[in-house]
Every structure is written in structure tokens, then in C-alpha cells.
Amino acid sequence: GAGVSQSPRYKVAKRGQDVALRCDPISGHVSLFWYQQALGQGPEFLTYFQNEAQLDKSGLPSDRFFAERPEGSVSTLKIQRTQQEDSAVYLCASSLRDASRNEQFFGPGTRLTVL
């Protein structure tokens, strides 16, 4: 497609459930990022991929969060044993090449609500 797509757009989970959020970056984009945006806040960095390699996962809040990009295109963010504090919008972004200089393009996000 023309832009970054994410699915599902909305997800409601009961506390303790596992969830998987999908990101389809712009075709040919090497770099892929995940961010978490709490209500009323700016997005916070979670993790970064260059192709299939996860180069930085320093922003992942706990070991319940796991991300992968096995073939260097689609990425999945998995949250195990969800907690209420995980409720947020999860944004995916991609950029063409070198992440330090290129513009990041964002998807519409997945709004996760944990009950």
C-alpha cells in the first residue's frame, strides 16, 4: 500500500491475555519503529529494526513485550499477560534508509484497552 498500515485498529483485552499487533511498513523501507502513546502524552520509543535485525529494544517497558520482524518487512509487537497500564495507542513508523536522517512515516496506530 501507499502508507504504513496497522492492524487491528482497536483491541480490547482482558487483563492477563496475550495480544499481537501487526505493522506493515511502506514497501522498501529498511527501518521500522514501534512507539507507545499514552493518553495526553507524546509517543515514547519502544524498539527499532533495520531490516530483520532488532538494533535497539531499550524502550520496551518489561520482558512481557516482544517484537519481531523475521523477513525484514512486516513486524509484530506481542504483549504477554497484559496489564491495565499497557492500555495505550501503539504506533508503528518506517523510514527509507538511514534512520538518523530520514523522515519517519507513521501508521494509524492500534488502540489497546486492557480491562
Add this chain to the structure above:
Amino acid sequence: KQEVTQIPAALSVPEGENLVLNCSFTDSAIYNLQWFRQDPGKGLTSLLLIQSSQREQTSGRLNASLDKSSGRSTLYIAASQPGDSATYLCAVRGGLDSNSGYALNFGKGTSLLVTP
């Protein structure tokens, strides 16, 4: 840690006014700065990207400036329209964090309302 602050947090102006949104950051060792627009319930739309070697960028009614040494950027919107109502986010890439080459560090945004 790179801290990004946006002032004001909220702004309401009548249609047709020119306005300025402010962004400041604590670490001037940045690669670039990006301004985004976010509509309610939507993702982020990139408006302007300013590389560290540049001082300003323009797109239509928008003009963004960057003063890296003082850690400041402004987004100028000319002749505002109701359709400009949204949250405007400033983000910088770079600083002394371990992820400084990768991640964007965001402010909390300025919520803009342009009334007819």
C-alpha cells in the same frame, strides 16, 4: 535524556490569525527535528523535517525554524483555518541517549483549535 517541551499546551484562535507554536529541547546534539500533526484517534502526519544543518523549512502555509544552539524550534502557521485544528507534535532525533541515532523524542504536543 533528551527532554522536549512544547508551549503552549493548548491554543484557541479565530480563523485567519497567524500563530506560532514553540518547541524546546535540552540536548542540542540532534540529527534533525520533525513536526507532526495528529488528529483525534488518528496516527501522525509528518509536516516538516529540518536537518541539523538547516535553519528552516517551508510547506504551504507552514514554516518551521530551527535554532540548534539554543535548543529551540518554532512552527509558524499563516492564515489559520478550522481544518488546522489538531494536536501538533514536535520530535527530535539525537542527543546523548543510547538510541539517539534511531528514535524520535517527542514533546507532549500543542492542541490547536481554530474557530470559524
